[in-house]
Amino acid sequence: MTSIGIAGAGIGGLSAATGLAQAGHAVTVFDQFETALPVGSGLVVQPVGLSVLDELGAGDAARALGQAIVRMAGHEAATGRQVLDVTYDPAGQGRVGLAMHRAALHGVLLRAAEAAGVTFELGARVTGRDGQCFRIGNRMTGAFDLLVDAAGAGSPLSPLRARPLPYGAIWGTVDWPEETDLPGDELRQCYRRAAHMIGVLPIGRQVAGGPRQAAVFWSMPRDHHAAWCAMPMERWRDQATALWPAVAPFLARVEHHGAMTMARYSHGTLGRPHGDGIVHIGDAWHRASPQLGQGANMALLDAAALVRAVAAGPLSEAGHRMHNARRLHVRAYQAVSAAFTPMYQSDSRLLPVLRDRVLFPVSQIWPGTRILPPLVRGSVLPPILAGLGSP
Numbered sequence: 001m002t003s004i005g006i007a008g009a010g011i012g013g014l015s016a017a018t019g020l021a022q023a024g025h026a027v028t029v030f031d032q033f034e035t036a037l038p039v040g041s042g043l044v045v046q047p048v049g050l051s052v053l054d055e056l057g058a059g060d061a062a063r064a065l066g067q068a069i070v071r072m073a074g075h076e077a078a079t080g081r082q083v084l085d086v087t088y089d090p091a092g093q094g095r096v097g098l099a100m101h102r103a104a105l106h107g108v109l110l111r112a113a114e115a116a117g118v119t120f121e122l123g124a125r126v127t128g129r130d131g132q133c134f135r136i137g138n139r140m141t142g143a144f145d146l147l148v149d150a151a152g153a154g155s156p157l158s159p160l161r162a163r164p165l166p167y168g169a170i171w172g173t174v175d176w177p178e179e180t181d182l183p184g185d186e187l188r189q190c191y192r193r194a195a196h197m198i199g200v201l202p203i204g205r206q207v208a209g210g211p212r213q214a215a216v217f218w219s220m221p222r223d224h225h226a227a228w229c230a231m232p233m234e235r236w237r238d239q240a241t242a243l244w245p246a247v248a249p250f251l252a253r254v255e256h257h258g259a260m261t262m263a264r265y266s267h268g269t270l271g272r273p274h275g276d277g278i279v280h281i282g283d284a285w286h287r288a289s290p291q292l293g294q295g296a297n298m299a300l301l302d303a304a305a306l307v308r309a310v311a312a313g314p315l316s317e318a319g320h321r322m323h324n325a326r327r328l329h330v331r332a333y334q335a336v337s338a339a340f341t342p343m344y345q346s347d348s349r350l351l352p353v354l355r356d357r358v359l360f361p362v363s364q365i366w367p368g369t370r371i372l373p374p375l376v377r378g379s380v381l382p383p384i385l386a387g388l389g390s391p
């Protein structure tokens with residue numbers, strides 16, 4: 001039995017822990033939180049991520065809470081013109097995105113990890129490593145055969161220095177308003193150039209029997225949050241509703257500034273996500289804006305690749321094998337995210353014109369119609385290469 005220590009009980013850490021424990025390894029997960037409670041609002045688990053949840057036996061529990069998303073659509077506020085329209089599965093094979101509240105996904109993964117026999121140490125903030133031990137404040141954990149860094153975007157173990165992106169967004173969760181005409185199974189967005197973006201994402205329920213909810217988000221430059229907090233809520237609601245009247249019933253349910261959480265984004269990829277006895281997965285390996293909705297999927301796929309890599313041969317080469325299996329997919333999605341994000345979130349006047357006048361029309365004709373749905377589903381390239389190649 002191999003002993004594996006994982007820093008971070010987030011999406012990647014819990015999935016890796018579950019898969020590795022199911023394979024018979026002794027897994028201990030350390031997280032800084034006393035009660036594992038993720039902050040933030042909604043996210044979309046794409047079909048490739050859903051298949052990982054299915055492998056872990058957690059797919060049905062996720063589907064029971066989440067909301068199937070069949071289409072992503074966006075329009076320009078000034079003209080009303082459609083500038084984004086992607087149907088998940090034009091061929092009708094039942095492939096959908098699953099939108100979930102982060103807490104709901106976290107709960108599903110936590111229960112799967114507990115059922116697999118994973119040991120947890122909560123309230124344990126990892127500050128570094130010493131050999132095969134994690135450092136937690138002044139103490140050391142026991143030694144593990146393999147360390148996994150799944151501590152997310154702020155990982156103290158990852159050497160990645162990501163580039164801060166100029167725009168972030170505020171995110172909030174509201175109950176789904178009865179008076180809305182917006183469809184309950186589509187991600188809808190409205191843009192004014194690339195400087196403003198409002199979105200509504202139906203995310204299902206946080207708990208069984210709870211109310212149906214939506215994530216709402218409003219894009220803003222990363223240093224504008226203080227100015228937004230100083231602005232009366234009514235003025236913000238008026239500004240957003242002037243751009244997109246349909247968002248009014250959602251914003252009416254945002255009661256105070258504290259109900260919207262600021263998320264700042266960064267972009268970067270570690271060239272080598274493994275070192276002596278340690279593997280970095282998820283945001284500790286690669287960070288991007290959530291524009292393509294792939295971060296949670298990437299963490300799930302990294303976890304699945306790591307489980308296979310550990311099973312495939314000597315533990316000392318597991319990091320290499322995971323990297324070989326995932327590097328192509330990670331590189332491709334990081335490149336597409338870097339190219340697309342400024343079209344939706346930047347001060348540029350040219351890029352949104354390119355988005356609306358060139359990219360959107362091209363996306364509606366062949367080969368755009370063939371490329372965009374698998375791009376969104378996370379499967380434009382094989383997400384985990386078979387074979388796992390030796391180093």
Ligand SMILES: Cc1cc2nc3c(=O)[nH]c(=O)nc-3n(C[C@H](O)[C@H](O)[C@H](O)COP(=O)(O)OP(=O)(O)OC[C@H]3O[C@@H](n4cnc5c(N)ncnc54)[C@H](O)[C@@H]3O)c2cc1C
Pocket residue numbers: 007008009010011012013030031032033040041042043044045046124125126127150151152153154155156171263281282283284290292293294295296297298299
């Ligand atoms: C606002 C927002 C919206 C998003 N929307 C989407 C989307 O629609 N689709 C999508 O696929 N992705 C989305 N993402 C990205 C996605 O949430 C992340 O990419 C994903 O959560 C990364 O998983 P992870 O396991 O690497 O890190 P996380 O899920 O962030 O987990 C990291 C864990 O490590 C713990 N931790 C951190 N530091 C320490 C420490 N020092 N010691 C111990 N524990 C520590 C944290 O408490 C946390 O539990 C979004 C991100 C944001 C911010």
